Amino acid sequence: MxxxxxxxxxxxxxxxGKVTIQLDDDNNVIDAKLLVxxxxxxxKFIQGHPYWEAPMLLQRICGICFVSHHLCGAKALDDMVxxxxxxxxxxxxxxxxxxxxxxxxxxxxxxxxAYFYCIVPEMMLGMDAAPEKRNVLGLVAADxxxxxxxxxxxxxxxxxxQAVLGKKMHGISSIPGGVNNNLTAxxxxxxxxxxxxxxxxxxxxxxxxxxxQLFYDFHEKNRAMVDSFGDAPALDMCLVDDNGDVDYxxxxxxxxxxxxxxxxxxxxxxxxxxxxxxxxxWSYMKFPFLKELGREKGSVRVxxxxxVNVTKSYSTPLAQAALEKFxxxxxxxxxxxxxxxxxxxxxxxxxxxxxxxxxxxDPDLQKDQLLVTPTEAMWTGEGVGxxxxxxxxxxxxxxxxxxxxxxxxNLVVATTQNNQVMNRTVRSVAEAYLGGQAEITEGMMNAIExxxxxxxxxxxxxxxxxxxxxxxxxxxxAKGNQIDERRK
Amino acid sequence: MMIQLKIDGKNINARAGTPxxxxxxxxxxxxxxxxxxxxxxxxxxxxxCSVKVGGVVAAACTVPxxxxxxxxxxxxxxxxxxxxxxxxxxxxxxxxxxxCEKSGRCDLxxxxxxxxxxxxxxxxxxxxxxxxxxxxxxxxxxDRCIFCQRCxxxxxxxxxxxxxxxxxxxxxxxxxxxxxxxANKMTSEQVTRAVNLCPVGxxxxxxxxxxxxxxxxxxxxxxxxxxxxxxxxx
Ligand code: SF4
Ligand code: FES
Ligand SMILES: [Fe+2]
Numbered sequence: 272m273x274x275x276x277x278x279x280x281x282x283x284x285x286x287x288g289k290v291t292i293q294l295d296d297d298n299n300v301i302d303a304k305l306l307v308x309x310x311x312x313x314x315k316f317i318q319g320h321p322y323w324e325a326p327m328l329l330q331r332i333c334g335i336c337f338v339s340h341h342l343c344g345a346k347a348l349d350d351m352v353x354x355x356x357x358x359x360x361x362x363x364x365x366x367x368x369x370x371x372x373x374x375x376x377x378x379x380x381x382x383x384x385a386y387f388y389c390i391v392p393e394m395m396l397g398m399d400a401a402p403e404k405r406n407v408l409g410l411v412a413a414d415x416x417x418x419x420x421x422x423x424x425x426x427x428x429x430x431x432x433q434a435v436l437g438k439k440m441h442g443i444s445s446i447p448g449g450v451n452n453n454l455t456a457x458x459x460x461x462x463x464x465x466x467x468x469x470x471x472x473x474x475x476x477x478x479x480x481x482x483x484q485l486f487y488d489f490h491e492k493n494r495a496m497v498d499s500f501g502d503a504p505a506l507d508m509c510l511v512d513d514n515g516d517v518d519y520x521x522x523x524x525x526x527x528x529x530x531x532x533x534x535x536x537x538x539x540x541x542x543x544x545x546x547x548x549x550x551x552x553w554s555y556m557k558f559p560f561l562k563e564l565g566r567e568k569g570s571v572r573v574x575x576x577x578x579v580n581v582t583k584s585y586s587t588p589l590a591q592a593a594l595e596k597f598x599x600x601x602x603x604x605x606x607x608x609x610x611x612x613x614x615x616x617x618x619x620x621x622x623x624x625x626x627x628x629x630x631x632x633d634p635d636l637q638k639d640q641l642l643v644t645p646t647e648a649m650w651t652g653e654g655v656g657x658x659x660x661x662x663x664x665x666x667x668x669x670x671x672x673x674x675x676x677x678x679x680x681n682l683v684v685a686t687t688q689n690n691q692v693m694n695r696t697v698r699s700v701a702e703a704y705l706g707g708q709a710e711i712t713e714g715m716m717n718a719i720e721x722x723x724x725x726x727x728x729x730x731x732x733x734x735x736x737x738x739x740x741x742x743x744x745x746x747x748x749a750k751g752n753q754i755d756e757r758r759k
Numbered sequence: 760m761m762i763q764l765k766i767d768g769k770n771i772n773a774r775a776g777t778p779x780x781x782x783x784x785x786x787x788x789x790x791x792x793x794x795x796x797x798x799x800x801x802x803x804x805x806x807x808c809s810v811k812v813g814g815v816v817a818a819a820c821t822v823p824x825x826x827x828x829x830x831x832x833x834x835x836x837x838x839x840x841x842x843x844x845x846x847x848x849x850x851x852x853x854x855x856x857x858x859c860e861k862s863g864r865c866d867l868x869x870x871x872x873x874x875x876x877x878x879x880x881x882x883x884x885x886x887x888x889x890x891x892x893x894x895x896x897x898x899x900x901x902d903r904c905i906f907c908q909r910c911x912x913x914x915x916x917x918x919x920x921x922x923x924x925x926x927x928x929x930x931x932x933x934x935x936x937x938x939x940x941x942a943n944k945m946t947s948e949q950v951t952r953a954v955n956l957c958p959v960g961x962x963x964x965x966x967x968x969x970x971x972x973x974x975x976x977x978x979x980x981x982x983x984x985x986x987x988x989x990x991x992x993x
Contacts, residue, residue, distance in 0.1 A: 323966055323967070323968040327858055327969060328858050352966070436973070437973025438973055441857065442973055443972070443973060444972070446968070451972045452972035642970075675898060
């Protein structure tokens with residue numbers, strides 16, 4: 272008689288997910304799945320609203336990556352009113368740079384939160400440390416100085432988000448054709464030099480370097496584990512510029528195979544021509560894949576690991592050095608290793624901080640040309656926006672009628688793109704940690720969660736629902752009888 | 760003719776016949792208002808300016824001052840009455856401030872802050888009213904209308920003087936309407952004026968939302984109270 276293990280819900284991720292693992296009589300893993308059990312349809316709700324409200328309303332899907340949704344929506348609206356990249360009528364440099372500044376600030380803030388609050392606890396305290404210690408509070412006890420810096424890194428990102436969008440959460444900066452504000456020299460100087468409430472940008476670079484060092488130390492001590500944990504082969508995808516380097520705000524979608532050969536490069540407006548979505552009755556989250564290759568071969572990974580795999584280089588020196596080290600370590604091939612995602616995330620924290628530093632010195636941010644006002648004739652009534660959100664490629668697609676009323680909306684979020692790969696990771700970790708074991712420990716179950724958390728999945732975004740849940744682990748036999756249960 | 764009256768015990772000289780609202784504001788006493796527009800005929804629809812005159816509740820914008828008048832503004836019972844009136848407006852329509860483009864420049868929201876409203880004591884009705892997209896430049900977000908009638912009386916076709924906005928139905932079934940044909944003839948200045956005149960986010964210029972950054976919006980720069988006391992009542 273086999274057994275079925277359930278982790279419900281998975282903790283320290285955004286939203287409500289659940290894992291089930293089916294074991295046979297010899298305790299071999301015969302199936303492992305990540306299920307997404309909440310659903311809320313923002314795409315339906317937004318219909319009938321005026322189109323210019325979309326970036327404002329749809330960012331409320333998420334309490335973490337709202338800036339990405341806001342920008343993605345704004346880019347889709349640019350298209351709709353006839354300005355931006357799909358036309359010859361680009362938004363102004365000030366507008367684009369303000370958007371980028373908010374975007375990088377969010378990446379810094381979001382990655383710092385995911386990395387230090389959800390991932391570092393296991394790195395520093397061990398995957399099988401007692402659950403009550405294995406969290407950010409445990410870190411406070413283990414290294415209070417580190418935590419002070421971490422909190423500051425996150426706060427600094429939030430303050431910059433507020434400076435650009437007016438609020439720490441769910442503010443407004445982008446409007447169709449541009450932005451509603453620039454950055455005054457006074458505010459800029461606050462971030463460059465720091466003040467009584469926040470440190471300088473150079474200090475942020477230092478903290479980011481320390482964050483990366485934390486990974487290096489961990490890797491050094493646990494090389495075998497880190498390099499074997501949660502191996503999940505997949506294609507890698509992100510937005511790239513003309514040099515083939517990642518661009519978090521705009522670019523072509525590039526998809527590479529394990530040898531970094533470009534499998535496909537596309538204008539994101541053609542996304543639907545290239546991708547299909549599979550559905551499973553056990554999950555609300557879809558499984559997108561490249562049509563031509565089929566689901567097994569054509570599923571892509573997005574997010575920090577994918578971007579670090581795809582990008583050839585960075586324009587900033589410290590991140591570039593870190594990237595070279597990563598590429599050399601993986602011998603020029605793409606890494607499929609779940610815990611390398613945390614490495615990639617630490618590199619991207621540094622990259623964001625450096626990009627912010629460069630932008631803060633750009634005088635375009637103080638200029639007044641904020642908006643391109645399109646004529647009525649430019650109206651197209653349809654728009655697609657794509658950005659690299661912290662968790663990966665995010666797409667918004669809207670249609671509106673001539674009167675200005677949204678008739679259609681579709682969102683494809685990073686966590687959905689990663690669905691197949693996350694499921695592969697769960698299976699791989701389950702086989703390695705639970706397969707053949709007679710007794711299942713809490714630490715083993717946690718290993719599964721560590722694999723999922725490496726993706727920093729946002730199930731709220733993926734299903735457009737919101738929630739924060741305690742952990743519940745249920746152990747069932749093949750007949751569904753409850754053998755054991757744990758809660759935190 | 761100059762007369763004397765008392766507001767909250769303070770002796771005040773004023774010109775006979777001036778609206779009590781104006782006299783109070785000129786003398787530094789703030790009274791909330793949602794339909795009154797200084798210099799325009801009084802509408803008296805919102806009652807948010809209720810005060811006690813000789814112990815009797817009256818709308819300050821509708822009362823001309825006379826000699827010997829005794830007015831109570833900051834008196835507990837009528838103060839709570841004003842708050843209740845504002846709360847009832849929030850309960851009657853659908854007001855999602857966090858995602859509304861009028862936020863920060865909305866009279867209702869600003870007055871809500873002034874009367875210290877935290878939550879409505881009345882049950883929220885979430886009245887479903889449809890949006891009206893029919894005119895080219897204006898969107899009507901009907902579920903936000905408080906029926907002040909500013910637009911009805913003060914926005915007119917420049918050629919014929921005809922009304923562009925009107926209210927159909929009665930009581931709970933009242934609905935703000937727009938004459939799309941006349942509205943399409945409005946100049947962009949007229950559209951802007953109508954948008955600003957509406958104390959809530961019902962009259963919205965199409966395509967122009969969220970164009971002022973948070974922190975720099977009308978009532979964030981200067982509160983509704985400061986504006987009213989400075990004689991800037993719309
Ligand atoms: S639309 Fe605005 S101005 Fe007109 S009655 Fe309603 S609230 Fe008053
Ligand atoms: S302001 Fe006096 S009744 Fe509305
Ligand atoms: Fe999210």
